[in-house]
Amino acid sequence: AQRVTQPEKLLSVFKGAPVELKCNYSYSGSPELFWYVQYSRQRLQLLLRHISRESIKGFTADLNKGETSFHLKKPFAQEEDSAMYYCALQGSGGSNYKLTFGKGTLLTVNP
């Protein structure tokens, strides 16, 4: 079974501070990991995926297979980063279409 855990329901930081949103997963094979973001009154949208190894809006995430983690990081948070963030896992093989989401972390960046 595949499972995604986001231990923090709420995370509050000040503008300019570093931010890290935690994500741990459980999966027996080689998963693909994603971060989705939902800004207020907007649809769920892809922020980044681990295979891309790119930085989007200053955010990065590294897949740590040893610790089964995929934490999302940004060195200097901005107010516009305030949103709901979901970590998601896509399995390989027969279930390679299925996205399993964590419960999400609500990030608030205070001025």
Add this chain to the structure above:
Amino acid sequence: EAGVVQSPRYKIIEKKQPVAFWCNPISGHNTLYWYRQNLGQGPELLIRYENEEAVDDSQLPKDRFSAERLKGVDSTLKIQPAELGDSAVYLCASSQFSKTQYFGPGTRLLVL
């Protein structure tokens, strides 16, 4: 590009009434997904279509939920009869095969 379109955006019904949600995927996307998102949870997959075929409906409560994707484009998800526990946001997503999934705005259902 318009993105995934869903309607209605909001729906309030009384329990035991029927309700239907409609989704139009991104043009050219052969795979369509319906998810349900309960309050405080992440989305959970209900059903997946490849073209017009439902290839995974294992999570769909078949006693009251049904779905169809005529001609492999638009899709409709129906609940009959609705129960209080069906109150949730119903999300539609589409992708090209198993690639990145793009989500619609969702339909927020409240069952009274």
